[in-house]
Amino acid sequence: MASLAACICCTDVGPRTDISSRSSYSSTTFRFPPPLRTATAALRTRPATFASAQRRLPRPPCVMEVDTCPSPAAEPAPAEAEAFDFKGYMLRKAAAVNSALDEAVPLVHPERFYEAMRYSLLAGGKRVRPVLCLAACEVSGGRDACAMPAAVAVEMIHTMSLIHDDLPIMDDDDFRRGRPSCHRAFDEPIALLAGDALPFLAFGHLADPASYPADGSVPPDRIVRAVSELARCAGAGGLVAGQVADMEATGLGSHVSLDQLEFIHLHKTAALLEASVVIGAIVGGASDHQIEQLRNYARCIGLLFQVVDDILDVTKSSEELGKTAGKDLASDKTTYPKLLGLEKSREFAEELLKDSKEQLAGFDPIKAAPLLHLANYIADRQK
Amino acid sequence: MASLAACICCTDVGPRTDISSRSSYSSTTFRFPPPLRTATAALRTRPATFASAQRRLPRPPCVMEVDTCPSPAAEPAPAEAEAFDFKGYMLRKAAAVNSALDEAVPLVHPERFYEAMRYSLLAGGKRVRPVLCLAACEVSGGRDACAMPAAVAVEMIHTMSLIHDDLPIMDDDDFRRGRPSCHRAFDEPIALLAGDALPFLAFGHLADPASYPADGSVPPDRIVRAVSELARCAGAGGLVAGQVADMEATGLGSHVSLDQLEFIHLHKTAALLEASVVIGAIVGGASDHQIEQLRNYARCIGLLFQVVDDILDVTKSSEELGKTAGKDLASDKTTYPKLLGLEKSREFAEELLKDSKEQLAGFDPIKAAPLLHLANYIADRQK
Incomplete structure (x- = not known):
């Protein structure tokens, strides 16, 4: 973590940490994910290098400098070397999430509207966001029952964004997950309203005391904090x-x-991954310091997800991807390979993976194993 | 209150109270607003007369039978007879709400998107929902600062529904409040996303501890309950x-x-008025019993709002309304006058106004004056 001079617990004031001193990026100003602290704070404090941020912003009292953290992450984390049935873990958790989603949205009146929500919500997928939420709760000392309302909530919001993204006035996609998109299977007004309703269901579920274990293991102050983070x-x-x-x-x-590209991906892709991890940690009882570590982990894997996506688009065939390859190039979409070249994009991905794992230092390696393997999974995926 | 055999504190289990015994509606089964308790509960327990609901559902222990409530409402409530500067009250509160909304959504990056939200949010209007929220807080013993985050939140959600309603795939309205609707002033994707973002801003504002007085007068359990109600x-x-x-x-x-019509209006119109009043009461520190009284008040004025709207549509000219009169008839829209006739619709409106005021019995008449006058305002409006 030597390249990161910032203090983890100060990330909510330093807009972006310049990691341009990293050997392979000396000519390019990479930025460590900025804090997305309030609905507007991240935007008020526009991207700036860490050095200039240091001059501009007072630093609050630090609990711990990252540079001085005992960091076992330079060596592979113990859990990584041990056997961990990642596939089995993902399947088990996804099944539990699917069951909770099914229960959260019963088929009631007006039936066609509920059908539309269920159609999109229960369409499958790997449930990466809710599983991240459960894993963050687990590493923070909580159990699945504490985080399931939050896990369900993030998946509902993810689904809302997919339904609205697919609408003709947006991306105009006729298919999603191999079947007709919501507005194709139903109609546009129903798809719009199904998307509109899902965030309310999400916050309702997250804030309903009946969603939680009756033993009071998730007190109201944690729920309020989770609502605030998710919003x-x-x-x-x-x-x-x-x-x-x-x-x-x-x-x-x-x-x-590059600044604009990073803004897009930190918000469009990483922010909901950040919410998933952070609210899982909050309901699980993580300390403020742990929450900030996990927030940084989530931002790293969020950007990583996008960098890998961009790389796959130019290196794989349509057959290998299961979707149209070269789509970004054809649509003149800005990507990391386009701005940095393929080699530097790969190096950036490696750096992000390494950084994400370093954020897990200090956690119980057994309980951190799912998060660690989730980072590997995002980095290594071939489609 | 003699015609209401139900217990106020039991309204969350009896789906609908049959008030068909009321003299003027003996041939028509009017239903007292059902509880909209959870996202799906109201729909699972479909409309039923009070008598059949009594057979079907066990009644929980009652705190107080409404019939046995001391009800000063048969006489005009004291506040009604006294001088109350309703116009001045509305103007003062609306100005405070406008200022809070302005502050809640600053113009930041991406500017055009924030501009679109601000364009619709700050377009004026009487701010009936947020003022109801502030008034409900006041009657419950709270002060405006406790309820302003909730007031801002309900207006944000109301605005979201207007922006999305106006979209071409919905009502396709080019104008709203006398100027181009959001998608006309900007474009459809921006309007869609501005509408999408507003509920998140609403919940974020409602759950942000920084939104509240620092004296802890709104504890986390109240905020969680408010989030749940609003959702x-x-x-x-x-x-x-x-x-x-x-x-x-x-x-x-x-x-x-009539059942379907009531379902539409209790949900489309009354539900957000209910949220406004109930979450105002919650953050203001109302008791459970008071919250249920205020919930019933809100449902009554919610239905009243719609019945009056329907009556005005067939009794006023376009010039008097400031919008196209007879629109409901032309569009073959179902209305109360169409189903009941004009005279019975007027009687229904009177009954709803009377019922709404009766729910305010037991509250400090001075503090209840704004709610009482708001009910009169909704009943008496001429456009």
Whole structure:
């Protein structure tokens, strides 16, 4: 972690940590994920190098400098070397999430509307976000029952974004997960309203005391904090802002700067992963310091997800990907390979993977194993 | 209150109270607003007369039978007779709400997107919902600072519903409040995303501890309860469900039953008024019994709002209304006058106004004056 001079517990004031001193990126200003602290804070404090941020912003009292953290992450984390049935873990957790989602949205009146929500919500997928949420709760000392309402909530919001993204006035996609998209299977007004309703279901589920174990293991202050985090990461300061920025950048090709590209992906892709991990940690009882470590982990894997996506788009065939390859190039979409070249994009991905794992230092390696393997999974996926 | 045999504190189990015994409605089964308790509960327990509900559902222990309540409401409530500067009250509160909304959504990056949210959010209007929220807080013993985050939240969600309603795939309205609707002033994708983001801003504002007085007068358990109520009333069990039902009933004219019509309006119109009042009461520190009284008040004025709207549509000219009169008739929209006739619709409106005021019995008449006058305002409006 030597390249990171910032203090983890200060990340909510330093807009972005310049990691341009890293050997392989000396000519390019990479930025460590900025804090997405409030709906507007991240936007008020526009990207800046860590050095300039240091001059501009007072640093709050630090609990611990990252540089001085005992970091076992330079060596492979113990859990990584041990046997961990990642596939089995993902399947078990996804099944539990599917069951909770099914229960959370029963088929009631108006039936066609509920059908539409269920159609999109129960369409399958790997449930990466809810599983991240459960894993973050687990590493923070909580159990699945504490995090399931949050896990369900993030998947509902993810589904809302997919339904609205597919609408003709947005991406106009006729298919999603191999079957007709919501507005094709139903109609556009129903798809719009199904998408509209899902965030309310999400917050309702997250804030309903009946969603939680009756033993009071998730007290109201944690729930309030989780609601606040989810709202911030999913809304005008997070996911939706990323969708807007992405839309505005469409067609601009290489005129989009690295800063803009990072803004898009940190908001459109990473923010909901951040919410998933952070609210899992909150309901699980993580300390503030642990929450910030896990937040950084989530931001790293969020960007990693996108960098890998961009690399796959130019290195794999349509057959290998199961979707149209070279789509980004054809649509003049700005990507990391386009701005940095393929080799530097790969190096950036490696760096992000390494950074994400380093954030798990200090946690029980057995309990951190799912998060560690989730990072590997995101880095290594071939489609 | 003699016509209401139900117990106020039991309204969350008896789906609907049959008030068909009321003299003027003996041939028609009017239903007292059902509880919209959870996102789906109201829909699982479909409309039923009070008598059949009594047979079907066990009644929980009662705190107080409404029939046995000391009810000063048979006489005009004291506050009603006294001088109350309602116009001045509305103007003062609306100005405070406008200022809070302005502050809650600053113009930041991506600017055009924030501009779109601000354009619709700050377009004026009487701010009936947020003022109801502040008034409910006041009557419950709280002060405006405790309820302003909730007031801002309900207005944000109301605005979201207007932006999405106006989209071409919905009502296709080019104008809203005398100026181009959001998608006309900006474009459809921006309007969609502005609408998407507003509920997140709403919940973020409602759950942000920084939104509240620092003296801890609004503890986390109240905030959680407010989030849960707002999510339920605005989402798939409330406002959005009403929009769907309204859409499905469009063009069916007199084939829509009174039950269906009531479902539409209790969800599409009354639910957000209910949320406004109930979450104001919650953050203001109302007791459970008071919350249920205020919930019933809100449901009554919610239905009243719609009945009056329907009456005005057939009794006023376009000039008097400031919008197209007779629109409901032309669009074969089901209305109360169409189903009941004009005279019975007027009687129903009077009954709802009377019932709404009766729910305010037991509250400090001075503090209840704004709610009482708000009910009069909704009943007496001429456009």
